[in-house]
Amino acid sequence: MLKCFLVLKKLFVPILIVLAISGLRKASIDGKTRLTAHPTDTKDAVMLNSTNLNKKRHKVPVFGFTKTRKGPIWGLHPDGIVLIPCFTLWVFTAPKIGRWRSVLENLPKVAEKIKWENRVHKLMWRGARNGGRQWLTDIGQRKDDPALDIEFIDWKPSTLSAHYSENFKNIQQFCQYQYLLHQEGWSYSNRLKYLLLCGSPVIFANFRGWEEYWYHLLKHDYNALIWRDRDNGESFHNLTRNLMHDPQKAKFIGINGKNLVQKYLNEQAILCYLRNVLIEYEKLFAYRPRKHLNAVNIDEFLVGYSA
Structure with a gap:
């Protein structure tokens, strides 16, 4: 596990669609939608709640915290969802729980x-x-x-x-x-x-x-x-x-x-998983993304970020 964590390179990869991620800010650059971490504002979130998305297949990966192949009838089609760590693993302010x-x-x-x-x-x-x-x-x-x-x-x-x-x-x-x-x-x-x-x-x-x-x-x-x-x-x-x-x-x-x-589910294991997801995601790009001016290193965002 530790070896996996150490050998992964640092990446700044734009995420096309993310489900309900606290602390993300959306920006449009070169006609492409980007999501970037913004550590000073945790109220922003991306919520895909349109009924037009229910059980639809998409041509791009959808990053989500959860999925199911059973009911209910609402929600994105599970085949297109790439699971990423739940927000509670890196920022959570529920009473009497903490980080x-x-x-x-x-x-x-x-x-x-x-x-x-x-x-x-x-x-x-x-x-x-x-x-x-x-x-x-x-x-x-x-x-x-x-x-x-x-x-x-x-x-x-x-x-x-x-x-x-x-x-x-x-x-x-x-x-x-x-x-x-x-x-x-x-x-x-x-x-x-x-x-x-x-x-x-x-x-x-x-x-x-x-x-x-x-x-x-x-x-x-x-x-x-x-x-x-x-x-x-x-x-x-x-x-x-x-x-x-x-x-x-x-x-x-x-x-x-x-x-x-x-x-x-320790922080090194979480980082290792998410970095591998982003590395594989990067291989789908037909263009080379440019780092957003407000981008935050994934290590700093997940491990160094505090509410």
Whole structure:
């Protein structure tokens, strides 16, 4: 991994189309649309939300954070999407989370303060009532089930926060539980990497098939538990019970999930991947691009940039 990072040359490559990238500014030079990093303004973004783009194939690569080959009917055709690292890997200002570099270094240390055997013996989830999460409603209402701590968050002010309800839990509190649940919403949910860092086994309810660029590394029963049997309460019950009755297996999966994130989602690995994407992308050009006056080196933008 380190060798790959070191041998890659520095590139300044114009990106034709990018999906919802925070901190990018669009400019037109020589009749061609360019996107350049602008580190002093994080409010600019490129949003491709026209219905005319739904399921269309394009003659140029589309850089995106996620894609799916299943529903919904909206979204670009997956064959033309080249996956790049999610924005949360290089700039994120969500409350009580902070920057990925800091999370990657500190969250495992926080989690390790509580031995896995001493964590809360429950499956925990918090989230909004959107996307394909309706199946969680009945399960979450089973208050008499001591193995579950599943609740919806109402987005309203509380004593904890101006934005979150009383039952909100930050990512450090997730790490206090032995078992964690991850669920997509209308689109992908970028929370998965944070949950895996806790070192507790994560059940990934993957119904719509949304994927990030690193999801091919997820292996069922090895570093995650991938569950696709939506609306089958018995199947979900059996999965959770079997996991809870095999603590050795649960610890094995949890440790492997944490190791996956630490090995493949550290900043050097992220840079290595994105640089290779841009190197291959450059080979498609019939012209030699000129560096924009405001262009920022990709290393500085991804690693050196801070909100």
